[in-house]
Amino acid sequence: MVDTQAPEKLADKPPVTVGLFVTCLVDLFRPRIGFAAVELLERAGCRVAVPKAQTCCGQPAYNSGDNAHARAVAATLLDAFDGFDYVVAPSGSCAGMIRDHIPELFADDPVLADRAVALGRKTYELTSFLVDVMGMPTAIARYQGTVTYHDSCSGLRELGVKDQPRRLLKGVDGLTLTELPSAEICCGFGGTFCVKYPEISNKMVSEKTAAIADTGADTLLAGDLGCLLNMAGKMSRESRPIRAFHVAEILAGMGDGPAIGEAGEDLSAFTDGQKG
Amino acid sequence: MQTTSQNFKANSIKALADPNLQQALGKMKVGFVEKRAKARDALPEFDALRDQARDIKNHTLANIDYYLETYEAAVQKSGGVVHWARNAAEARQVVLDICAQEKAKSVTKGKSMVSEEIALNEALEAAGYEVVETDLGEYIIQIRGESPSHIIAPAVHVLKEQVADDFRRKHLHLDPKRSLVERKDLISEARGVLRQKYLDSDVGITGANFLIAETGTSVIVTNEGNGDLTQTLPRVHIVIASLEKIVPTLDDASAILRVLARSATGQEFSSYTTFSTGSKRDADPDGPEAYHVILLDNGRTDMLGTEFEDMLRCIRCGACMNHCPVYGSVGGHAYGWVYPGPMGAVLTPSFIGVADGGHLPNASTFCGRCQDVCPMRIPLPKMMRAYRRKEYEAGLAPPAMRFGMDIWGFVAKRPGLYRLATRLAMGVLGWRGRRQGRFKSLPLASGWTDHRDMAAPSGKTFQDLWDQRHGARTTKDLEREAAQ
Amino acid sequence: MSPPSSRDEILGKIRAARGRSGPVTGAERERLEARLKSRPRGIIPQKARNTGAALVQDFITRARAVEATVQDISSLSEVPDAVAQYLADHNLPAAVKMAPHADLAQIDWSQRPTLTLSEGRSFGQDKVSLTRAFAGIAETGTLMLLAGPDAPTTLNFLPEHHIVILKRSEIVGAYEDAWDAVRDRLGPDGLLTRVVNMITGPSRTGDIEQTIELGAHGPLGLHILVLAD
Secondary structure (H helix, E strand, C coil), rough: CCCCCCCCHHHHHCCEEECCCCCCHHHCCCCCHHEEEEEEEEHHEEECCCCCCCCCCHHHHHHCHHHHHHHHHHHHHHHHHHCEEEECCHHHHHHHHHHHHHHCCCCCCCHHHHHHHHHHHEEEEHHHHHHHHHHCCCCCEEEEEEEEEEEEEEHHHCCHHHHHHHHHHHHHHEECCCCCCCCCCCCCCCCCCHHHHHHHHHHHHHHHHHHHHHHCCCEEEEEEHHHHHHHHHHHHHCCCEEEEEECCCEEEEEEEECCCCCCCCCCCCHHHCCCC | CCCHHHHHHHHHHHCCCCHHHHHHHHHHHHHHHHHHHHHHCCCCCHHHHHHCCCCHHHHHHHCCHHHHHHHHHHHHHHEEEEEECCHHHHHHHHHHHHHHHHHCCEECCCCCCHHHHHHHHHHHCCCCCEEEEEHHHHHHHHHHHHCCCCCCCCCCCCHHHHHHCCCCCCCCCCCCCCCCHHHCCCCCCCHHHHHHHHHHHHHHEEECCCCEEECCCCEEEEEECHHHHHCCCCCCEEHHHHHHHEEEHHEEEEEEEHHHHHHHHCCCCCCCCECCCCCCCCCCCCCCEEEEEECCCHHHHHHHCCHHHHHHHHCCCCHHHHHCHHHHHHHCHHCCCCCHHHHHHHHHHHHHCCCCCCCHCCCCCCCCCHHHCCCCCCCHHHHHHHHHHHHCCCCCCCCCHHHHHHHHHHHHHHHHHHHHHHHHHHHHHHHCCCCCCEECCCCCCHHHHCCCCCCCCCCHHHHHHHHCCCCCCCHHHHHHHHHH | CCCCCCCCHHHHHHHHHHHCCCCCCCEEEHHHHHHHHCCCCCCCHHCCCCCHHHHHHHHHHHHHHHHCHHHHHHHEHHHHHHHHHHHCCCCCCCCEEECHHHHCCEEEEEECCCCEECCCHHHHHEEEEECCCEEEEEECEEEEEEEECEEECHHHCCCCCCEEEEHHHHHHHHHHHHHHHHHHHHCCCCCCEEEEEECCCCCCCCCCCCCEECCCCCCCEEEEEECCC
């Protein structure tokens, strides 16, 4: 780990290359999180590319016991992210899959085992990468509001993501963080769990949204879109006036856009000012 | 015990709709969790002690035949008898044989999950014995005709007012106008009623938290003292223990005891930790004349050497269920067999098979909190996932899910096809949802939209937008950009 | 009573899983035997490592934290007053069932003629017992009592109130220290006493709505007299 107290060190190093693992949910549902991640990584001094041949980390199959499909899908990542210094995902769940579980899937594969371990080693969740690897002291942005934070389970317990997003949020002007007492309790998403056991999932997310409302916050943040879709969807159904964003959006100064489940996304903002 | 694990889904829906149960679970979720956290924080060595406990048990399991034989010899030396039982039927038969030989009429029992596992009460009652559970929680569920819903708090699902009703129904010899409002009233009534039962009983049956090879000792850990009365007053003491309870020495047991109560109830140590070695000695003024130990396998040895061996480290503290959001939502009975919560989600398919118990390892979000709090560092999510794999490989997973996985897998391993398919799907969904930003209902996703809205996709995928922006795709692109 | 084949089959399955055809043998077995004999100690928490007066104070503080009551006495001659006072404070009848222990036999009860004393085990009629502890464990305020001719187990559990005499010098830090003391006292047969009771506060239950109440089946009062020696 790089000394996070010394951001000036960054200048001494050649820029690192990052392959962004967009994650399927961000790719399909909320591309703006991907652009927020690119923005933050570039601000931290990384050069970011988004390999074309990525689809999903394989978790839906892996957690359903379908290891054959999980392996087939995960194998695409081994090629896609070859050559990058790091792989970063705006999700603790997908990063945890690549870091801890894909190596397990290929543990007995004479050809791919080493490559899976190598891929796992260089893979990080976005906020922990920014803080722990790049030494970003805090994020500079503006967001007017009182936010509360939900720690998504995989990020928290598999990857130790807890302080990093909070540290980055400290630099956001106008933002007050009020902690959620049940922040470490699962929201009930659990990938396919929420459709396999919808009634239990509903009970869990109902308790979660009630706890969120009790904090008095006007905004909910988290680091995983799956959990956010679940909680935001419940709050919307309950007509709670609480907006939900991925933490990367707020850190990248994109909190003026539509919250999750709100209309009015202007995609042209992401394709204007093209690079090239 | 009648198994309803196959009906986990229906059981859980019923549990969610039961207001008494939900109220009881609400109380449980806070108490145990806060008390454990406090106990952990008060002991700086706690995590190191967990590592040590894991190591002790791993060492023991690696040589468990040696330690069991050593234990057996030590018990015999102390005047006790060891019986080996391959399965539940054999264990029940040993108990019945002892009771018959001792011409017993009544049996008192300390709390024992293994006795639930082998359905001992039913067998004893069928043979004509009076069986009395003496742990307060076990007594409550016995008179309610229920099974335990928690491994250390068997009546956690019952409210105080329900206990009062049960006592009035059952204790007809007492004044019907007596007050049963306070917990103290209920506890004092149970104390009085059960006191005579201990004194009248011929055989006392307890479980064991540990068996100690060094000394041939069985250990019970309780708070009430019922286990001690159960094993002290009757003529015969029978210990029923599954064989993975063995540890090498008194010191090893002590080391594990440091994490047991703290993880379970948040106590630093339970009120009574009792080490029993053999029967009454000649000069002893009290104690049982006979001491029997039944070593139960019932599927444990099948787990040795497999990916489920870690589960044999379990010391039955209940921390995993206390911290499980699924258990906290539906309670223990929904799990449908003896062991609920995350540990039950591994033990149930291990003992009754994945065909009947397969729901349980699926009913987890893999939030990982169980593993996080397990004093023996058992990787519970990993083992639940392994059972999902076994279920899938055996063709037992629901056909709709398999079909879905096949399609998803076919597409997701072909990035080009995936791009095309997702572009079309997200285009349609994004267009349909663009006005509201979310869907109140969606065909094929009612499991989601019955309970919550679904945010509409933006309409274009990140990948397509990135193309439009001509963003870098490869390390070569990055080198090119850097050179410009 | 179980078929002999059950034992063989269980051990056989274990050995098959361990890739052995028979028992552990040779150097490996010697290693296991040595571990059993040497009984390696693991981590002893810092809180169990005080000595002297601090150790005694740890024991008292922690016993009180689990709702035991503790009283210092400087000699056995103070026992009758202490017992009488406890009975009066708890509105108990003036009768005590005593363990037939040599130390307790030395106590002169003549100044308390109204107190009825009897010796032996309990059959459930006694409200109060008086026993002698083997050790106190400071780590968690735990008493250790060894069953034997002079220490009936029933006295620890049947009466409503249990009064225990413990010498200051019998207080140790950790559970392991207490076990070492027990081993020093093993008889020629090397057997532990039939029962070793570790008692940490009075009986309690949380079985009704997870709220702790004292006096479930065992004593609802545990009073420890810490005797200077």
